[in-house]
Amino acid sequence: VAEFGKQWYQRRVRVTEHVREFVPSVIEPSFGIGRILYCILECNFKVRENDEKRTWLDLPPLIAPTKCSVLPLSSNDEFNPYVEQISANLRKLGIPNKVDDSSGAIGRRYARTDEIGIPFGITVDFDTIKLNSVTVRERNTCTQIRVPLDEVAGVVNQLCSDQLSWADASTKYPSFVSQETI
Numbered sequence: 001v002a003e004f005g006k007q008w009y010q011r012r013v014r015v016t017e018h019v020r021e022f023v024p025s026v027i028e029p030s031f032g033i034g035r036i037l038y039c040i041l042e043c044n045f046k047v048r049e050n051d052e053k054r055t056w057l058d059l060p061p062l063i064a065p066t067k068c069s070v071l072p073l074s075s076n077d078e079f080n081p082y083v084e085q086i087s088a089n090l091r092k093l094g095i096p097n098k099v100d101d102s103s104g105a106i107g108r109r110y111a112r113t114d115e116i117g118i119p120f121g122i123t124v125d126f127d128t129i130k131l132n133s134v135t136v137r138e139r140n141t142c143t144q145i146r147v148p149l150d151e152v153a154g155v156v157n158q159l160c161s162d163q164l165s166w167a168d169a170s171t172k173y174p175s176f177v178s179q180e181t182i
Helices: 033-044 077-092 106-115 126-131 152-160 166-172
Strands: 002-004 007-009 045-047 055-057 068-072 097-099 120-124 133-138 144-148
Touching (some): 144 152
């Protein structure tokens, strides 16, 4: 529309568009719990180097629903009282734990607990009977330390509440590499 003096003139123009590009300018302000959980899961799903079949959920101990797994090395009946005692001590401190006494190699059970995001694993083995200590394994580094049986629940509690880092625990307690089979 153009204005010349006091008169109005209207001119019609025909334009042919071959491509019409549209950039949306709407921001969706939806922050439901589903999106938050999806972001947590997407950002924390990891694959082990040099082994694409080994995956794990790298949930920080503070938000992991299950903080610790208790794994007997084998189905030996001598391990049962130790497993029950450790699980009861963890429950007394309010630490959610999972006992996995299924048959199978300990490595496969470690892998199962890694996949569901359990940050720490306690292994009851033959040294538990002899030395009254257990192996504590950290999910992200797969390193292990030997912790006395009466201290293990407190150590896991401190690790889960960020009062103790894994590096500090590794310097305080002896590392564990492997065990000779009996």
